[in-house]
Amino acid sequence: MTRRLKYTCQTCGHGTKSITRYCISHRPPDATPPVTADRGVVQLAGIALTPTQAVRLADQLVDIAETITRSETTR
Numbered sequence: 001m002t003r004r005l006k007y008t009c010q011t012c013g014h015g016t017k018s019i020t021r022y023c024i025s026h027r028p029p030d031a032t033p034p035v036t037a038d039r040g041v042v043q044l045a046g047i048a049l050t051p052t053q054a055v056r057l058a059d060q061l062v063d064i065a066e067t068i069t070r071s072e073t074t075r
Contacts, residue, residue, distance in 0.1 A: 019045050 011026035013018040
């Protein structure tokens with residue numbers, strides 16, 4: 001089993017294991033994990049995706065978010 005990486009908080013510089021790169025004191029409620037690209041691979045929350053997989057995931061996220069938004073406005 002590999003150990004989780006330790007990141008530096010983007011606000012105060014303290015160590016954190018959160019992939020949002022914010023410590024518990026500075027993590028906003030809507031913080032999202034960083035998305036990076038390295039040698040043609042998209043990294044999101046510790047998951048490596050090909051560009052095609054990343055586009056499909058993005059499309060699915062938009063679709064489900066729109067579905068939720070529509071269902072909340074029709075209540």
